[in-house]
Amino acid sequence: MENIKLSINEGIALITLSRPKALNALNKFLLEDLHQVLKDLESQENVRVLILTGEGEKAFVAGADIKEFPSLSKEDATEMAAVGQERVFDKIHHYPKPIIAAVNGYALGGGLELALACHIRVGSQNAVLGLPEVTLGLLPGYGGTQRLPMLIGRGRALEMILTGDPIDAEKAEHWGILNSVGDNAIEEAEKIAKRLIKRYPSAQKAALQSVHSYYNEQGLKEEIKRFGQQFQTPDFNHGVDAFLNKRK
Numbered sequence: 001m002e003n004i005k006l007s008i009n010e011g012i013a014l015i016t017l018s019r020p021k022a023l024n025a026l027n028k029f030l031l032e033d034l035h036q037v038l039k040d041l042e043s044q045e046n047v048r049v050l051i052l053t054g055e056g057e058k059a060f061v062a063g064a065d066i067k068e069f070p071s072l073s074k075e076d077a078t079e080m081a082a083v084g085q086e087r088v089f090d091k092i093h094h095y096p097k098p099i100i101a102a103v104n105g106y107a108l109g110g111g112l113e114l115a116l117a118c119h120i121r122v123g124s125q126n127a128v129l130g131l132p133e134v135t136l137g138l139l140p141g142y143g144g145t146q147r148l149p150m151l152i153g154r155g156r157a158l159e160m161i162l163t164g165d166p167i168d169a170e171k172a173e174h175w176g177i178l179n180s181v182g183d184n185a186i187e188e189a190e191k192i193a194k195r196l197i198k199r200y201p202s203a204q205k206a207a208l209q210s211v212h213s214y215y216n217e218q219g220l221k222e223e224i225k226r227f228g229q230q231f232q233t234p235d236f237n238h239g240v241d242a243f244l245n246k247r248k
């Protein structure tokens with residue numbers, strides 16, 4: 001696959017998102033590749049735990065691909081958020097095997113949302129986490145308005161969502177976004193993965209299904225609708241143009 005590297009070792013699948021020139025930003029091709037890998041690994045009995053990371057030392061994922069945005073109508077953007085959520089983010093959230101995000105640098109916007117959809121997150125010391133969508137005249141569109149408050153509480157989540165300001169690894173661990181932080185995010189994830197594969201998979205599957213049974217689908221629908229509505233507004237045009245032309 002063009003945008004994904006996969007290795008499987010002793011029951012642990014390492015999925016590396018690989019568009020390093022764009023800091024692994026999520027375009028539709030990468031999301032489709034990720035959907036396909038997740039689908040394939042679901043039925044492979046030799047795979048017990050998945051680790052998701054980004055190529056290179058700089059970024060986990062710097063968000064949805066902003067270069068795709070200017071051409072999208074409100075309807076296209078609503079569709080993009082709905083398809084991405086269904087095929088990737090919700091698939092990860094409801095996955096029957098544990099998925100750990102190894103956050104090795106920037107996890108911004110859709111990148112942090114991808115980590116939030118995973119069941120467990122760990123990070124490297126240079127991890128930077130944030131939801132900067134408001135700086136583009138947008139709101140998170142891949143589940144951030146739902147999963148972040150659920151994880152760290154409404155007040156801290158709203159500080160991140162409404163300011164768009166990122167936080168460092170130490171604060172992310174203190175706030176409970178990252179379970180642990182170490183020199184190397186993948187090694188940190190492997191430590192947990194090796195503990196997970198010692199336990200019964202059927203029990204873990206049942207526990208995952210039980211933990212996720214209360215999930216609020218209504219909130220996600222609201223997010224998708226409002227994400228699409230922000231496209232092509234004056235604030236969106238101004239914010240996206242500033243990023244693409246490297247202005248503040």
Ligand code: CAA
Binds near residue numbers: 023025062065066133
């Ligand atoms: N989409 C597309 N390209 C991106 C990108 C993104 N999200 N993030 C970085 N890139 C590209 C840059 O455009 C640049 O490409 P060029 O070399 O062709 O100019 C390359 O990656 C390297 O990035 P920078 O030169 O900007 O690197 P930096 O070290 O100066 O800054 C950064 C790093 C702070 C992460 C900065 O790239 C940045 O702010 N990126 C955007 C982060 C963001 O706003 N993410 C949210 C996207 S919206 C979203 O995700 C919506 C949703 O919820 C669905």
